[in-house]
Amino acid sequence: MRISKLVGERLKEASSAANVKSHNFLLRAGFLKQVCNGIFSLLSPAQLVSLKIQNIIREEMNKVDGQEVLFPVIMPKEMWEKSGRYYSIGQEMVRFKDRNDHDMLLGMTHEEAAVHLCQNTIKSYDQLPFMIYQIQTKFRDEARPRAGLIRVREFTMKDAYSFHYDKEELKKYYQKVFDAYVRIFKRIGMKNFIAVKSDSGMMGGDVSHEFMLLSDIGEDSLVVCPHCDYKANMEVATSMEEKPVFKDEDLQEVFTGKAKTIDEVCQEMSIKPEQTIKAVCYAMVGDDKNTVVVFIRGDKEVNEAKLKRVLGKDVAVKDLSETGFVKGNIGCVDLKLPNTKILYDNSLQNLCGMVTGANKEEYHLKGVNVSRDLKAEQFYDLAKVKENERCPVCGKPVEIKRGIEIGNIFQLGTKYTKAMDMTIAMPDGSLANPLMACYGIGVGRALASVAEESCDEKGLVWPMSIAPWQVYLCPLRLDNEKVKEEAEKLEKQLQEKFEVLYDDRNVSAGVKLTDSELMGIPIRVVISPRSLENRQAEITIRKTGEKIMTELDKVEKTIKTIIEEQMGELCGK
Amino acid sequence: MRISKLVGERLKEASSAANVKSHNFLLRAGFLKQVCNGIFSLLSPAQLVSLKIQNIIREEMNKVDGQEVLFPVIMPKEMWEKSGRYYSIGQEMVRFKDRNDHDMLLGMTHEEAAVHLCQNTIKSYDQLPFMIYQIQTKFRDEARPRAGLIRVREFTMKDAYSFHYDKEELKKYYQKVFDAYVRIFKRIGMKNFIAVKSDSGMMGGDVSHEFMLLSDIGEDSLVVCPHCDYKANMEVATSMEEKPVFKDEDLQEVFTGKAKTIDEVCQEMSIKPEQTIKAVCYAMVGDDKNTVVVFIRGDKEVNEAKLKRVLGKDVAVKDLSETGFVKGNIGCVDLKLPNTKILYDNSLQNLCGMVTGANKEEYHLKGVNVSRDLKAEQFYDLAKVKENERCPVCGKPVEIKRGIEIGNIFQLGTKYTKAMDMTIAMPDGSLANPLMACYGIGVGRALASVAEESCDEKGLVWPMSIAPWQVYLCPLRLDNEKVKEEAEKLEKQLQEKFEVLYDDRNVSAGVKLTDSELMGIPIRVVISPRSLENRQAEITIRKTGEKIMTELDKVEKTIKTIIEEQMGELCGK
Numbered sequence A, B: 001m002r003i004s005k006l007v008g009e010r011l012k013e014a015s016s017a018a019n020v021k022s023h024n025f026l027l028r029a030g031f032l033k034q035v036c037n038g039i040f041s042l043l044s045p046a047q048l049v050s051l052k053i054q055n056i057i058r059e060e061m062n063k064v065d066g067q068e069v070l071f072p073v074i075m076p077k078e079m080w081e082k083s084g085r086y087y088s089i090g091q092e093m094v095r096f097k098d099r100n101d102h103d104m105l106l107g108m109t110h111e112e113a114a115v116h117l118c119q120n121t122i123k124s125y126d127q128l129p130f131m132i133y134q135i136q137t138k139f140r141d142e143a144r145p146r147a148g149l150i151r152v153r154e155f156t157m158k159d160a161y162s163f164h165y166d167k168e169e170l171k172k173y174y175q176k177v178f179d180a181y182v183r184i185f186k187r188i189g190m191k192n193f194i195a196v197k198s199d200s201g202m203m204g205g206d207v208s209h210e211f212m213l214l215s216d217i218g219e220d221s222l223v224v225c226p227h228c229d230y231k232a233n234m235e236v237a238t239s240m241e242e243k244p245v246f247k248d249e250d251l252q253e254v255f256t257g258k259a260k261t262i263d264e265v266c267q268e269m270s271i272k273p274e275q276t277i278k279a280v281c282y283a284m285v286g287d288d289k290n291t292v293v294v295f296i297r298g299d300k301e302v303n304e305a306k307l308k309r310v311l312g313k314d315v316a317v318k319d320l321s322e323t324g325f326v327k328g329n330i331g332c333v334d335l336k337l338p339n340t341k342i343l344y345d346n347s348l349q350n351l352c353g354m355v356t357g358a359n360k361e362e363y364h365l366k367g368v369n370v371s372r373d374l375k376a377e378q379f380y381d382l383a384k385v386k387e388n389e390r391c392p393v394c395g396k397p398v399e400i401k402r403g404i405e406i407g408n409i410f411q412l413g414t415k416y417t418k419a420m421d422m423t424i425a426m427p428d429g430s431l432a433n434p435l436m437a438c439y440g441i442g443v444g445r446a447l448a449s450v451a452e453e454s455c456d457e458k459g460l461v462w463p464m465s466i467a468p469w470q471v472y473l474c475p476l477r478l479d480n481e482k483v484k485e486e487a488e489k490l491e492k493q494l495q496e497k498f499e500v501l502y503d504d505r506n507v508s509a510g511v512k513l514t515d516s517e518l519m520g521i522p523i524r525v526v527i528s529p530r531s532l533e534n535r536q537a538e539i540t541i542r543k544t545g546e547k548i549m550t551e552l553d554k555v556e557k558t559i560k561t562i563i564e565e566q567m568g569e570l571c572g573k
Helices: A019-027 A044-062 A079-085 A112-120 A169-188 A262-269 A303-312 A415-419 A441-451 A480-497 A507-517 A529-533 A552-570 B021-026 B046-064 B077-083 B111-118 B167-187 B262-269 B304-311 B417-419 B443-453 B483-497 B509-519 B528-531 B554-571
Strands: A032-036 A039-042 A065-069 A074-076 A096-098 A103-106 A130-139 A154-164 A193-197 A209-216 A220-224 A231-233 A252-255 A277-284 A291-297 A315-317 A341-346 A354-357 A364-368 A401-411 A435-440 A470-473 A500-502 A521-527 A536-541 A547-551 B032-036 B041-044 B066-068 B074-075 B095-097 B103-106 B130-139 B154-164 B193-197 B208-214 B219-226 B231-233 B252-255 B278-282 B291-297 B315-317 B340-345 B354-357 B363-368 B399-413 B435-440 B473-475 B500-502 B523-529 B536-541 B547-551
Touching: A019 A032, A019 B167, A032 B074, A039 A044, A039 A112, A039 B074, A044 A130, A044 A154, A044 A169, A044 B066, A044 B231, A044 B523, A065 A103, A065 B304, A074 A552, A074 B032, A074 B041, A074 B154, A074 B399, A079 A103, A079 A112, A079 A303, A079 A415, A096 B095, A112 A130, A112 A154, A112 A435, A112 B032, A112 B041, A112 B500, A154 A169, A154 A441, A154 B417, A169 A193, A169 A401, A169 A435, A193 A220, A193 A401, A193 B077, A209 A220, A209 A441, A231 B363, A252 A536, A252 B509, A262 A364, A262 B262, A277 A303, A277 A354, A291 A303, A303 A315, A303 A341, A341 B473, A401 A415, A415 A435, A435 B483, A480 A521, A480 A529, A507 B193, A521 A529, A521 A552, A529 A536, A536 A552, A536 B103, A536 B231, A547 A552, A552 B435, B021 B032, B021 B443, B041 B046, B046 B130, B046 B154, B077 B103, B077 B111, B103 B291, B111 B130, B111 B154, B111 B417, B111 B435, B130 B167, B154 B167, B154 B208, B154 B443, B167 B193, B167 B399, B167 B435, B193 B219, B193 B399, B193 B483, B208 B219, B208 B443, B262 B363, B278 B304, B278 B354, B291 B304, B291 B443, B304 B315, B399 B417, B417 B435, B435 B443, B473 B509, B483 B500, B483 B523, B523 B528, B523 B554, B528 B536, B547 B554
Parallel strands: A065 A130, A193 A231, A291 A341, A470 A500, A470 A521, B066 B130, B193 B231, B291 B340, B473 B500, B473 B523
Antiparallel strands: A032 A039, A074 A103, A096 A103, A130 A154, A154 A435, A193 A209, A209 A401, A220 A231, A220 A401, A252 A364, A277 A291, A277 A315, A354 A364, A401 A435, A521 A536, A536 A547, B032 B041, B074 B103, B095 B103, B130 B154, B154 B435, B193 B208, B208 B399, B219 B231, B219 B399, B252 B363, B278 B291, B278 B315, B354 B363, B399 B435, B523 B536, B536 B547
């Protein structure tokens, strides 16, 4: 490829909206162009990276006996009514009517299509296990697209579905794909990634894992134990309880005046937040009438993902005006209001000597004994884990990290095969719903995540395995006949062995060198009037900055060695 | 791949709806599953064929310096308003509102997106020419999907867009892509295909070609001259006129009673259809009021594509009730009705002694002299070409054939760059809209077209270049330990060199051999207790039926030779 004809500009600055490194560099290096909110066109360099990532995914899926198929993007409502998801999924799913007034949708995921494909063609347990996968465009109408390709509305995704006749065998295969995922992320050049236990969300099922690239720009909070193997998404993370012990007293009303927040009450009463019980009020989405009140220790925060699972419904913070609640003085003793659902967090169990609101203006209660004063029939795990809480496995302090979700895998069980009535004959002749698991990787997000992790102040630094080109051939002073002749000879020679981007522009050395760094091509070969005096070329390794002066006739060999070394590192060799 | 785990059944019969060979075999061989009208899932064998076709297309596009990019499937209304196509394209285009109530659409083609991508990044004539292409899912809400993958609603398409600064250079590049298309179709194994001049339709522009696979199931009629190079889609085909000469007479009313159709009138008056002038009445879509009357010689048919171009509007046959027209007696002399637009076909020019309706019940006029009696200011080319009419180039009789459209290429001119205001600096410093051309190939239709052309009574016959697997390894009597051992040894050995589908089922020889033929795998290797007595395998070439008995240790070499031979043929070697 010659850069003069390559569509896409290299820019000094990106738009101010691109405040994430990968987004900024991908825009500035001519990889992306935004079409509208959360929708991008990929220019050729990005598409070349994407195709390489796809091929690595394909190879690893084929290694675990995956069969590549292609499901339709557009599906009829009926298919999704069977699974119930036509109604349970919200606005992220695009629905429309076709020309014959049939309800159609854009598939965000393809469990239904996978069951449809296998139903009636797979009839017996001995045809299992198998896995089918596809690499395809998906559209999810995200409320808040952000960070370039990290969170978009339209993206290319690999989604895979495996079918099993018993749980043991499902677990074994799930682990095989888990291992394949580790290989994929390593091969595409990711470094700091981990797998965490996760929430199954709209997929259903019970066991699931997310692969997370650790990154400050990640949207997910992760609880990671540095002492043992415990790693979980905040949405499902737990910790060992450490109960503070306070003196058991009688209940007593205390005048607290204008003190409303936990901090204000603590200051007023000279206590610490862990001696308070706070109320956090929610509305269930689609339900204007009822209020959900979560009582939780004052030093803790409610984990809305956990609350959502307990309620089986989406929640939003409730506006308390016109509800009868005394804002800032809501308390867990004798709270009696109509249309109120009360939940107690585990952190409250067995506490005494606590402070809570008195359910009247300007007063709190002290001496609350949870066992004595609350009518709590059940406590739930509703709290977020905090830094340094004790690991639920080994009991040592955990760390909180941020991560970008780069892949997810779910054990679905029979949720879809049951709903869609797919059965297979078992060894004893009986009919059973097969078990399923599913496995996703977003290709564009993987591209952006690698870009985010592998870059420096000068620009992108593509891993050799997925670089759009391996070599940036960069002659300086193309107005010099000798340089031009040697450069074109080298272009022809190198193109036969490697992927070469040839900088054929008559622009300054500064522009050329800066562009090569911004675009992140792993190997740069510079020839100039000066280097040609000794019949040499200067080879620079983007990743390390290392420079190697090489005889012209050894350039090919040197490049080959660098490529082999870098590819070896990516495969863990 | 082992066939026991391959998702997809081989069937004795397909559903009765599959009355086209390719559709029938693709269903029966386990390549396709229908999701709903015009929407299919591709099972692994079909996806493997599709990927090979995509790679051949990719290679040939890259050879003509194409840059692979990826446009979004979903685009905002605004982009398509600029080109005017948001309104001019009908129900085939899916439109919907996103969660923020923005109007969005599913792209059927990507001229707008291509201009958007290049606009502002391509600034000067010396960055041209270039071509960008993508391979992507498209959805067109076809009114009448048919014939399996031949005409569907959702499909994978390669669409390419080139940009040029002058017409000469555009033509030169257009020819390069034309040649690349010929190579693509040859390489994927198509035999009887031709390129014809075509109608530019919704794309706009003036010069365009369609690549057509000649086939009885084709939807397009093609006019082909066997004597010279003339080939055109019926929609744009012309022929040299041969004017019949009749005696010039005075106008005279003739009682024709109930004779209404051309045949009835000819019988009543003992004349031939070419002595009559018939009226064909149309409504313009979206216009209930006006009637378009086309007068044309009685032996000819109206070409609605041509009529549409003359009117600039879609047409439908008009219901004449409540219009004042005397159905069956409409004539071209003194037809005076309000809200009527009259068009005359070229075939009428200079005729005399003709018969037409008298515009009153039970009467026709004879002795019509077109120059004398008609107020025709202009004649148009509105007729369909018929078999044996004279070629417009060489004058010899043409043939009419049917074809499946397998690709199309268009010279678009400045239609889109002008509408979207994309300009480049020209050598003289002025700004100009660049010229464009676009180039499409439907991957699924290519797959189905090859299947349609390359099959026999036993099933599919895949060309080596796109076969899902090259080798069908088919041991008979797997209950025989010796067979099993040798088969698995052979599987391991062959898999390292070739793409192998291993039939590991314990089923009858008949089932295995029939399945291998139905699936159309190019090379079948059979080993059986008998063949192993001589340490031999029987190799069968699907295409020719040729059988070769080979020593076990020469199987690999024989396969290699067959593959090389067949691949050589496909590249025209």
